[in-house]
């Protein structure tokens with residue numbers, strides 16, 4: 184019989200389901216409350232294929248919980264960006280000097296369900312679907328819940344609770360009423376819409392399978408990630424208003440003319456373009472920051488509940504999984520002193536969450552705009568050469584996606600890299616113009 188106190192987890196999304204596995208593996212009884220129905224019986228998000236880029240930080244947490252091998256069975260490696268210009272010309276940019284290094288496209292639904300299946304196979308874990316958390320009582324830590332099927336309201340007495348209830352967290356909303364709680368939310372003037380490139384007639388991929396496809400078009404872009412069934416999920420990131428915008432595409436003729444002019448090579452591959460364009464929602468993009476993330480020994484915010492970021496570095500889930508791994512370490516070090524567990528966790532994570540939020544915003548500009556810019560492309564080539572020549576030189580992308588150094592450090596290294604690249608490329612027009620001795624001296628001086 185276990186003597187450990189039961190833990191509440193609010194939200195059975197990616198962070199909540201992973202956190203329930205971590206807790207159960209430590210022997211804690213876990214009650215996990217999810218406002219949606221069970222996706223294994225009711226289908227996941229309307230059954231659309233939606234995929235996410237998984238990289239080293241997320242993989243580390245999956246490895247720790249014994250989930251990685253199963254996830255790798257449905258993961259598709261992506262070794263770089265495949266850029267599509269308006270003429271349909273393709274340019275491949277590898278993500279890393281090391282050919283083996285890649286990020287993986289994984290189905291959000293499959294990943295979430297795999298985590299749920301593992302958690303539910305453990306006797307410590309009880310799932311409560313169709314259970315919404317309405318509020319947390321800040322004085323006692325009690326959770327006010329509603330069973331959305333019966334309509335019955337009830338209270339969950341015990342603490343500690345882990346709030347993994349996503350970007351619009353009900354728990355965080357209650358915490359916002361405490362004195363000195365910092366909170367900001369910032370929407371981009373862009374929305375996104377998902378479209379599908381189905382498999383070819385024989386189930387084959389209709390574009391290069393092992394790449395993240397990008398159609399960079401200045402102030403907007405479309406991307407596409409592969410799915411195991413041979414399809415690609417495309418996402419158009421596009422202004423809400425303006426000359427070229429969702430608002431301006433107000434007739435079928437305008438939609439088709441726009442796609443044909445801008446994404447001409449993709450149009451024949453998206454047979455249900457108009458239907459999907461009208462049917463699929465236009466969703467918003469928000470950055471949410473807050474602090475503190477915890478309330479004494481009562482509750483801690485994890486994942487998007489504490490830091491929602493825009494998706495342009497493919498790191499939201501990876502950062503959420505890293506939160507879970509750090510929370511797990513803090514529990515091992517300090518539980519049952521939950522006050523210290525939570526406080527240590529938030530201090531370790533906050534500056535890193537801010538750093539990845541900033542890098543995600545910056546990466547939007549890089550993906551949609553500068554990936555097609557000559558100066559940027561030349562610096563990328565130089566950066567690649569530095570990486571191949573000097574072991575200690577790593578690009579910011581490599582540090583974020585292929586290492587576990589704290590995001591805040593990766594951010595700083597990115598600033599240093601840019602200074603080095605700017606200095607080396609002054610007056611240079613080809614790789615032969617780059618002074619490698621100077622490069623070595625700069626790298627020694629600034630990176631070590």
Ligand code: FAD
Pocket residue numbers: 193194195196197198199216217218219234235236237314315316317347348349350351352353375418485486487488494496497498499500501502503
């Ligand atoms: P969520 O996945 O949102 O889960 C929250 C859960 O809580 C949900 O199941 C919800 O139903 C439940 N819930 C909410 N409120 C309540 C309540 N009151 N009571 C009970 N339950 C509740 N990240 C990557 O790493 N790589 C990517 O490539 C990537 N691409 C993305 C693309 C897009 C377009 C978007 C929008 C995001 C992307 N992300 C990506 C980010 C990633 O989706 C999130 O960071 C991740 O889902 C966060 O997990 P979470 O568990 O914190 O929140």
